[in-house]
Amino acid sequence: MFKSVEEVQQRFREARYIATRRIATVVYLAERMGRPILIEGPAGVGKTEMAKVLAEVTGRRLIRLQCYEGLDEGKALYEWKYAKQLLYTQLLKERIGELIEDTHSLPEAVAKIAGQDDAFFSYRFLSPRPLLSAIQADDEVVLLVDEIDKAEPEFEAFLLEVLSDFQVSVPELGTITAKHIPLVVLTSNNARELSDGLKRRCLHLFIDFPAPRDELEILRLKVPEISERLAQAVVTAVQRIRVMELRKPPSVSESLDWARSLVILNAETLDPAVVESTLTMLVKYEKDMERVKGALDRVLADLN
Ligand SMILES: Nc1ncnc2c1ncn2[C@@H]1O[C@H](COP(=O)(O)OP(=O)(O)O)[C@@H](O)[C@H]1O
Ligand SMILES: [Mg+2]
Incomplete structure (x- = not known):
């Protein structure tokens, strides 16, 4: 068990994850209170990664249920x-x-x-699927229910039931009750609104695009080869692109990819030519691309 919020932050950092104080506080409370965590936020901001790192630092096995349209009890249980x-x-x-x-x-x-x-x-x-595996487990586990917004509301209701009592009834076998209550993390990309019941059951955490200081830390941690100067330029450029009202603003995963490709290309600064030729790492729609190219002067101003 974590002894403090600071310890959560430190152990996450050792596992190469930058947890803001808000993230670390929710993790700390969830473990203490035995409550599930519901993480909402745009794609690529580290929701899934947070659950994986939580398993790693607590020494728990990770069991993952990836949700999709049409997921039903049978496939989950x-x-x-x-x-x-x-x-x-x-x-x-x-x-x-x-x-x-x-x-x-x-x-x-x-x-x-x-x-x-x-x-x-x-x-x-009997072939146990992730939910039953988590309930049956002899060891302590983290159960990641990833992208719950992709499943139908009916599935959400069923899941809420499972999360309330951590027991399932298999008519032919009887009731199976969890030996250890799993640490549960649910994630959602906000494709649809989740039910009040589920939100009430969970500790809610919204992860947004990181503040510049945190994104710089993530870059240093995940792309250690990058020079300090280039890392700072990347972060500033990405932050400027994010406020441009694009169809799909670049997320952390995109800025990491961009930084890695700049390192591979031996770029030392963000000159317009190298930025233009690597922009596909950052923006994925043609319209967005044109928009960023059109504003490149502004994006790169004072960076080099
Ligand atoms: N706070 C963070 N610390 C370290 N890496 C991060 C952080 N946030 C995002 N990342 C990295 O960004 C990428 C996308 O994260 P992921 O968890 O897949 O996003 P999501 O599940 O929110 O779509 C991963 O490579 C992850 O390591
Ligand atoms: Mg994810």
């Missing part, structure tokens, strides 16, 4: 290994035949086979 069940019934055909040999009617035969249910609906044929 457990499925029966249908093919294996079928194969076993094929291989056991004779034994099953023997079993119903002396029955005299169909209902009697069905009843006799039903008596063998336990053999086919046992852990041997």
